[in-house]
Amino acid sequence: MATRRIADEPAFVLHRYDWSESSLILELLTRHHGRIAVVAKGAKKPSSNFRPVLLPLQPLHVAFGGDAEIRTLKSAEWLGGQVMPTGDALLSGYYLNELLLRMLARDDPHPPLFDVYASAVRVLASDERLTLEPALRAFELLLLREIGLLPSLDVQTATLAAVDPSQRYTLRAEGGLVEAEEGDDRGSLAGGQWIALQQALDDPAPFHATLRQVAEMGELKPQLRSLLHYHCGVATLRTRQLMMDLQAL
Structure with a gap:
């Protein structure tokens, strides 16, 4: 053979x-x-x-x-065309790599995700610090969606009721998108923001569309972190712990 x-x-x-x-x-x-x-x-x-x-x-x-x-x-x-990221951008790139190693099975192709990763790496190599965090959030969302771990963001997961633009909702590892509880504003987003995120994910160029949407959504970070840790089966990813340790020096 x-x-x-x-x-x-x-x-x-x-x-x-x-x-x-x-x-x-x-x-x-x-x-x-x-x-x-x-x-x-x-x-x-x-x-x-x-x-x-x-x-x-x-x-x-x-x-x-x-x-x-x-x-x-x-x-x-x-192939050339971009420099090696440095500093925080380099650590962020290693973080993306760790996510892929933990969450992708071998020999399971995802061409759209490959393209998203290539776009994220180009952002990291550009050394534009203002786009660093949004690039990570956009990649996390698109990774979770590509492997089937992100619920629809324009409906409530348990009831499939449409999201109310004026209400606040939280993305939880076990419950999906649910109504936020009292005093949960730091870990929630308005329904209109979730709807906009879903529209960005469905865009023909989803990485750049999502990148624009998440730029002003600081509350998204802890929700995605919890979801990723849950599916990776760890309390903290090794690269994230390294980032925290370096920031504490």
Whole structure:
């Protein structure tokens, strides 16, 4: 049986770790094949063509082959066009990578999510600090929707009753979108805001449409954090804890 080979596949490196003295195992996000694991043989050697290319948050075209769970990386080409994020933007990129590693099954392609990730990485690389937090919120929303964990935001989840633009609602991990309780304003949004978010998610260019909507929605962050932690099965993501530790120095 012939070994399957894939060429010219858009990809990003999500994570890398040692496999031997000279090789690496890489977790890649690919556009048409989802999250996959590959071995980059000899990638740690000073003379390897892989060495300067296999970096996180950089757009690549890769070729790989094999039918096992861990394929063999045949080639990798850096597409250029953006610089490596630095500082808070770099940590934010690692945060996005951790979300994908925790929430995506291997070999489960999501081409729209790949495009959203590519757009988010471009924002991080632009070093526009005012768009950093909105980019993270937009990505979180679109990730949750793409893998079926985000309820419709224009109806109440339990009753399917239409959201009242003048009332406030909270997004909860187990209950979905519910009416906010008394004194819950910090963790809730007005119904009109939820409706606008749903319209942005349904836009033909959802990342940029959602990015514009979430810019003034600070109350969204704790709600999405709780939802993500619930589905990841952790109290705090490792990259988020690292951010908090650095801010405390």
